[in-house]
Amino acid sequence: MHEQLKQQLEHAQAGDRGALARLISVLESGGSDAAILERCLRARHGGGYTVGITGAPGAGKSTLVSALLGEVLAEPGRVALLAVDPSSPLSRGALLGDRVRMQPHAGSPDVFIRSMASRGHLGGLAMATRSARRLLEACGWPLTLIETVGVGQVELDVASATDTVVVVLNPGWGDEVQANKAGLMEVADIFVINKADKAGLDATRRDLEGALASLPPERRPQVLETIATEGKGAAALWQAIRDHRAAITASGELEQRRLAQVRSELKGMMDALLANQVQRLFEGQDAHARVLAVSEGSLDIATASDQMLDLLYDQAAGRV
Missing domain, CATH: 3.40.50.300 (P-loop containing nucleotide triphosphate hydrolases)
Structure with a gap:
């Protein structure tokens, strides 16, 4: 799929409007293909x-x-x-x-x-x-x-x-x-x-x-x-x-505006990715166990949050 997306991007850059429309559909739909395409853009x-x-x-x-x-x-x-x-x-x-x-x-x-x-x-x-x-x-x-x-x-x-x-x-x-x-x-x-x-x-x-x-x-x-x-x-x-x-x-304001736009877009992308990872984390047994522990009073919510963050970082680093 990666090669197919690269070929469509080359066609779009050469003026193929159909390829351009298909690539926008990929970006709208999200998922792994959209992420691959994003990595091809500068x-x-x-x-x-x-x-x-x-x-x-x-x-x-x-x-x-x-x-x-x-x-x-x-x-x-x-x-x-x-x-x-x-x-x-x-x-x-x-x-x-x-x-x-x-x-x-x-x-x-x-x-x-x-x-x-x-x-x-x-x-x-x-x-x-x-x-x-x-x-x-x-x-x-x-x-x-x-x-x-x-x-x-x-x-x-x-x-x-x-x-x-x-x-x-x-x-x-x-x-x-x-x-x-x-x-x-x-x-x-x-x-x-x-x-x-x-x-x-x-x-x-x-x-x-x-x-x-x-x-x-x-x-x-x-x-x-x-x-x-x-x-x-x-x-x-x-x-x-x-x-x-x-x-x-x-x-020089245009340059400053564009730096602010990139900063905002980068933060937005990171927020979205983190939100997705947190959602996936809360679908697992580790989160369920901590929810029960907080509910029963055997664990405070601040410590539970710290533990879940540590687990999230470990997953991102490939340690678990």
Whole structure:
């Protein structure tokens, strides 16, 4: 299987989109094949750039992304889109609707569109999406857009793993976004008020700019207005993304962001692997014996934890 995965990776790097799609499925499904594939991927080598696009459901993100793709494709180059779906992999949620909205670009040889769900991937959806991003970079895709369907913790985790984060709001911006405002303020590099032809635009811009006023000017996200259904503002958004990339590249912030991303991803991978090992440990007789001992009062829980950790380390070192 190792050789087969290596061959598929070579084909994907040579431009075989079918091989690329199959490899993303491997990463989504998790297991030993995904681990083997991960070992074949390397860190960024200066080519890839990733833009995260998040916001509350119904904000018009997919329509805005479709309009943005039109602007990106007006220039030479290729772009990949990962549409992140945290819903059940059986129901697939709104994926069909998302693909319909992307249909104008789906046939372009310069566009790769993939909807993602967590399936069985160790570490969940955020980890699977980051793995897919690394795969796309390893296959030479220079720009990856990652669209999430909401503003929950999973979506914020995914967005924070990108280089430029675009947060999409609507006039009135609703209770759901208000509840997540702190998280949005932390990760956003650009705010887009979509559906700018609707009532409440001025109040939303005023509230948003007021919330951003406490940030230093150099850290204050740009606020744009779009009407995605008409393509209005998409060009300005694409220019803002390019400007942000140029600014953080020149200042050295991009390098620091990527180091922080790798640190976070490495820790997340280790957390997932450790959680898996602990789960396996608790399926054995040693854990059962200690659970009984703590329950009966013959062993305190702190000592039991220390003993279980020692056993975990011994197993990892191959001593048991």
